[in-house]
Amino acid sequence: MKVYNQCSDEPIRIPGKIQNFSFLIGLDEQFHVQFYSQNILDLFQVDTIPLGSPIETFNSIISFLANSEVYKKFVAKDAAVNSQLSIIDILGSKYYLTIKSHASYAILELEKCYNVDYSNELEYIDFEGYSQLKEESLVWNKLAINISEYINYDRVMIYKFLEDGSGKVVAESVKNNMEGFLNLHYPEDDIPKQARALYLTKTRRIFSDIDAQPVPVISSVEDLDLSFADARAMSPIHGQYLRNAGVRSSFSTSIIVNGKLWGLVTCQNTLPQHIDLRNRIKAEIVTKWAAKVYSNISSAEMVDFSVEIDQKISKLKKSLSNAPVLTDGIIQNLNNFSNYADADGIAFVIDTEVFSSGNTPPNALVLKIIEHYKAYLEDNDKVIYDESFAKNHPEIMGDDTSFAGLAIAEINRETQKYIIWFRKEFKETIHWAGNPEKQYEKILKNGQEELEVSPRKSFKIFIEESKGKSRIWSEKYRKTITKLLTLIFEISYDHYTKIKQLNDDLLAVNEELDSFSYTISHDLGTPLTVMKLNLQMLERKLLDGNTEANSKKLKNVLDQIHNMETLMRDVLNLSRAKSVELGLQKIYMQSLIERIVEESQIVYGNPNTKVEIGRCIDITADQTLAYQVFLNIINNAIKYSSKEEFPVVTIDSKDIGDYVVYSVSDNGIGIPEKDKSQMFKIFKRMENAKSFYGNGVGLNIVYRIMERLQGKLSYENHHDAPGVTFTIQFKK
Numbered sequence: 001m002k003v004y005n006q007c008s009d010e011p012i013r014i015p016g017k018i019q020n021f022s023f024l025i026g027l028d029e030q031f032h033v034q035f036y037s038q039n040i041l042d043l044f045q046v047d048t049i050p051l052g053s054p055i056e057t058f059n060s061i062i063s064f065l066a067n068s069e070v071y072k073k074f075v076a077k078d079a080a081v082n083s084q085l086s087i088i089d090i091l092g093s094k095y096y097l098t099i100k101s102h103a104s105y106a107i108l109e110l111e112k113c114y115n116v117d118y119s120n121e122l123e124y125i126d127f128e129g130y131s132q133l134k135e136e137s138l139v140w141n142k143l144a145i146n147i148s149e150y151i152n153y154d155r156v157m158i159y160k161f162l163e164d165g166s167g168k169v170v171a172e173s174v175k176n177n178m179e180g181f182l183n184l185h186y187p188e189d190d191i192p193k194q195a196r197a198l199y200l201t202k203t204r205r206i207f208s209d210i211d212a213q214p215v216p217v218i219s220s221v222e223d224l225d226l227s228f229a230d231a232r233a234m235s236p237i238h239g240q241y242l243r244n245a246g247v248r249s250s251f252s253t254s255i256i257v258n259g260k261l262w263g264l265v266t267c268q269n270t271l272p273q274h275i276d277l278r279n280r281i282k283a284e285i286v287t288k289w290a291a292k293v294y295s296n297i298s299s300a301e302m303v304d305f306s307v308e309i310d311q312k313i314s315k316l317k318k319s320l321s322n323a324p325v326l327t328d329g330i331i332q333n334l335n336n337f338s339n340y341a342d343a344d345g346i347a348f349v350i351d352t353e354v355f356s357s358g359n360t361p362p363n364a365l366v367l368k369i370i371e372h373y374k375a376y377l378e379d380n381d382k383v384i385y386d387e388s389f390a391k392n393h394p395e396i397m398g399d400d401t402s403f404a405g406l407a408i409a410e411i412n413r414e415t416q417k418y419i420i421w422f423r424k425e426f427k428e429t430i431h432w433a434g435n436p437e438k439q440y441e442k443i444l445k446n447g448q449e450e451l452e453v454s455p456r457k458s459f460k461i462f463i464e465e466s467k468g469k470s471r472i473w474s475e476k477y478r479k480t481i482t483k484l485l486t487l488i489f490e491i492s493y494d495h496y497t498k499i500k501q502l503n504d505d506l507l508a509v510n511e512e513l514d515s516f517s518y519t520i521s522h523d524l525g526t527p528l529t530v531m532k533l534n535l536q537m538l539e540r541k542l543l544d545g546n547t548e549a550n551s552k553k554l555k556n557v558l559d560q561i562h563n564m565e566t567l568m569r570d571v572l573n574l575s576r577a578k579s580v581e582l583g584l585q586k587i588y589m590q591s592l593i594e595r596i597v598e599e600s601q602i603v604y605g606n607p608n609t610k611v612e613i614g615r616c617i618d619i620t621a622d623q624t625l626a627y628q629v630f631l632n633i634i635n636n637a638i639k640y641s642s643k644e645e646f647p648v649v650t651i652d653s654k655d656i657g658d659y660v661v662y663s664v665s666d667n668g669i670g671i672p673e674k675d676k677s678q679m680f681k682i683f684k685r686m687e688n689a690k691s692f693y694g695n696g697v698g699l700n701i702v703y704r705i706m707e708r709l710q711g712k713l714s715y716e717n718h719h720d721a722p723g724v725t726f727t728i729q730f731k732k
Contacts, residue, residue, distance in 0.1 A: 016224065017214035019207065021274055022231030023095075023110040024217065026224075031055050031075075034105060035219035043090065043110070051220040064090050065097065065108070074099045074106060085277070087113060096277045102228045105221070109230055114276045125286050130293045139297065140171035143265065143290040147283050148173040151251060153269040157181060158255070160263040163472045164387075167191065167263070169433075178270070184433040184461065190241075191264070200261050202228055203254035204284055209272035210239045210248055230277075248272045253284045257295050305476050312340055313483055320491050327417075330488065331355045341481050342471075343421035344403065351416040360422055361402045368396050370418055373408050383409045383481055387423075391468030401425070405470025407478075409485055412492075421481065423470035432462040582622045582708065589616040592627065593651055596634050604639035606647050611638070614652030617660045619730040625705045632698040633664050633726050639692055641668030641723065659711075659729040667723035671715065679715070702728075 018024055023043050026035035032052050041047065044061050056062055065071045068086035086097045094113035099106055126146070133139050140158040148156040155178045158171035165188035172182040199205075214233040217224065226232040242250055247268040255263040265287050275283075316336055323329030330337070330348055334357035338346035345358030347366045354363040361369075372393070373384065387405035390397045404425040411417035590613075597611050619626065634651070641647035650665045671679065680703040706713040712729040 016217050016219065017233035018217060018226065018229060019209075019231040019233060020212050020215050021111055021208050022215075022229075024226075024229060024231070025055070025061075025108040026219070026221070027055055027106045027108065029104055033058075034221055035217055035224055037215045037217050039215050045091070049218075051218070064088055068097050070097050070099055074108075085281075098230070098277075100228050103225065107226070107229050111231070111277055113278075114274070125282065125289070127289055130289055133293060134297065136294055136297055137171070139290050139294045143287065144171045144173040146286055147265055147267065148175070150279050150283050150286070151267055151275045153249070153251065153267040153273065153275075154178040155181070155247075155268045157266045157268075158263065159186070159266050160255075161191075161196075161261065163474070164188075170263075176270070181433055183431060185430050186433055196261055198227055199252075199254045199264065200256065203256070204230065204280055205250075205252050206230065206275060206280060207234050207239075207242070207250045208274040210234065210242050210250070211272070242268070246270060249274075251275055251280065251283070253280075253287050255287060255291050257291050257298070262291065262294075302476060306479070309340060309480050309483065312336070313487055316340075316484075317487055317491065320487070321494070326488070326491055329491075337419070337484055338421065340484060341407070341421050342477050343407075344424045345422040347420045347422070349416070349418040349420070358422070359402060359424060360420075361400050365397070365400055366420065369406070369408070369420065372396055373410075373418070383407055383478070383485070385473040385478065387470045387472055388468055390425075403470070404468060405473070407473055407481055409481070411485075411488060419485075423473075425467065426469060426471045428466040428469075430464045430466055432464060434460060434462055582625070584620055584622060587619050587621055587623055587626050589618050589653070593630060593634070596627075596631050597638075597649075597651075600631075600635050600638045604635060604642055606642045606644070608645065609638060609642065609647040609649070612648070612650045614650065615654075616651075617653040617655060617662075619660050620732065621709055621730055625709065629702050629705050629728060630662075632702050633728065636698065637664050637666040637668070637726075639668075641666040644668060644722070656729075658732055660732060662728045662730070663725055664728070665718075665723060665725040667718075667721060670717045670722055670724045673717075680713075 018037050020039070022037070023040050024035075024037040025033060025040060028034050032054055033049055034051060036049055040049070040061075044058075044064070046058065046060055049058065055065075065088070068088050070081055070084050070086040073081040073084065081099050082101060084098075087094055088097050089095075090110075095110045096113055098109050100109070101107075126142075130139065130142065133142065144156045144158050154174065154176045156173045157169045159167050160170045161167050162185075167186040167188075167190065169181045169184050169186075172180055174180050217226070242248070245268065247270055249269040249272050251267040253265050254261060255265060265283065267283075316333055319333055320326060320329035323332065327348075327350060334346050334348060334355060337348075338344075338358050343358070345356065345360035347354055347356040347360050347363075349355075349366060349370055352367060354366050356363070356366070360366065369389075385405075385407045386392070389406050390401070390404045402424075403422040405423040407421040409419050411419060593613060593616055597613065601609055601611065634649070637649045638647070641649060644667055648667050651662070653660060653662045655661075680699055703713055706728065710731050713726070715724055715726045717724050
């Protein structure tokens with residue numbers, strides 16, 4: 001036997017019919033009539049309306065419509081027409097005119113006015129009273145009472161959609177001895193998903209009289225969609241549902257909070273009773289205002305909760321950051337990870353090792369859960385929440401009843417790290433408005449017996465003891481878990497960055513130490529050997545009495561000692577460049593550069609050396625370190641051009657943006673292209689510089705000083721002449 005009609009199959013739009021309180025005309029983009037309700041003929045007293053005809057050809061119709069503001073905006077293609085209405089006079093009676101655009105058609109709806117005295121109506125909506133409320137329940141209680149006053153129905157319910165899809169009446173106003181449904185639950189299928197989707201865009205719905213005969217719609221459009229018409233006809237299943245509930249009229253409007261369908265205001269009356277359009281709109285307006293107030297209260301509560309959680313997570317971050325190893329920090333703080341997520345227990349899994357706190361299943365079962373999770377994990381899944389895991393997976397759980405629901409997250413796939421939050425079973429007594437189980441009836445269709453879903457015939461309270469489920473993972477605790485995971489990833493990245501930087505620094509230090517060890521052993525060893533030989537020879541010569549030769553030997557010894565002193569001084573300067581405390585001050589550059597040039601020319605200059613000093617802009621830097629920078633750069637310029645016939649060194653500066661930029665140019669030996677990568681490394685000397693005295697420390701000192709001063713150091717060989725230009729940029 002086939003089950004062919006589930007609640008999810010219920011048609012939201014019934015093609016070809018509307019309710020009898022409304023009159024309808026459908027126009028295409030060229031203002032041609034493509035469909036109309038049959039009662040339009042009686043309203044405008046016309047015999048027929050040929051489909052496809054321009055609306056302007058029907059003077060008996062257009063004469064009533066053309067002067068209304070809504071129709072004028074419709075003709076002008078003003079988008080505001082969808083949210084406005086006009087009151088027009090048709091043969092001595094007042095009618096509302098609304099126009100809704102949908103797909104390629106415009107739906108013109110007319111319905112009779114039952115009360116047109118609305119001059120002060122909005123003053124009676126107590127907006128200020130709502131704004132003063134501080135509790136969510138008070139907002140919905142006030143809304144139920146106010147809507148009851150506006151529409152005068154026997155029952156007004158505030159119906160909230162719960163996280164599992166079912167609904168619950170959270171506030172109510174009843175009169176005329178109507179049975180109350182407050183705190184009763186309704187199954188998800190009572191308002192199926194296709195109806196919920198429509199409630200997001202079409203926020204009002206009314207059935208004035210469920211027993212009234214619908215009006216046929218004459219149409220040239222196949223399968224005409226009237227979803228956005230206020231008076232669309234009711235589905236038979238929904239009509240029977242209302243009859244079974246003992247009501248004959250129904251009105252509802254959507255409660256939308258932060259773009260999501262939070263619930264409905266559902267109104268019912270035991271007798272057929274139409275609600276004037278203006279009162280329906282009034283109910284919709286006050287519902288939107290109540291939803292806004294609720295959203296503000298809810299947001300404020302969420303902010304308070306978030307602030308509290310953020311403070312706790314801030315302390316947790318310090319604890320994790322201070323742990324030598326992040327996993328050790330997590331293990332030591334498992335209790336906090338559990339409590340912040342309002343869990344009963346937690347397990348931290350590293351490969352096959354399980355660390356747990358609180359109420360958790362045995363380790364072997366935890367590992368089975370992880371394997372199940374990995375098998376069904378999608379790449380875009382961050383956290384999986386399941387309130388009924390134990391109930392849904394008896395093949396995994398066996399006889400274990402230690403928990404019911406869980407939240408599980410992957411920390412690192414490569415190292416097989418996972419976290420599972422556990423929640424115990426939450427036993428709850430649920431009062432349903434009737435038995436929530438679906439009921440079916442046997443019907444004959446085309447000679448075959450089939451099953452059709454039957455609306456509930458009874459709304460008598462049905463009590464269910466909920467078992468096998470944990471408490472719902474609500475939004476605030478889902479956000480908390482997201483924050484906890486973000487914290488882990490953030491600290492993991494910080495640790496990775498720090499370790500990488502330490503490794504890079506260690507490599508650099510090792511490289512310098514290796515080079516330093518080699519240079520010290522070589523460069524200090526050589527002068528010591530020379531000194532030793534010269535002293536040995538001096539010892540013998542003194543015995544011979546050759547004073548001129550003795551004097552030369554002594555000079556060689558002194559020169560080598562001087563070389564050792566220079567090398568040791570440069571190494572000391574390098575150490576200072578890395579660690580000396582900065583004393584920033586204004587430095588007067590003209591006198592500093594003139595002094596360095598004078599000293600350099602004495603030591604390294606050629607008699608023909610010409611030093612051109614241009615503009616010297618004062619800088620802000622450490623006095624000692626700035627002196628080291630210019631001493632090394634100017635010394636090199638004068639020294640490495642000294643073998644030219646006419647050496648020329650040019651020093652100048654410019655003010656460029658946030659920097660004072662100095663340039664030092666020479667016409668010396670330049671820098672070979674193949675040696676560029678070695679330029680600023682310690683103890684590295686270029687091939688073409690080996691005929692000049694030096695130890696390869698100076699430029700490394702300059703490079704490190706400029707790093708500390710947050711400046712820049714660069715150079716460029718001259719393309720059309722010998723020599724090089726060094727550029728030094730100091731931050732202002």
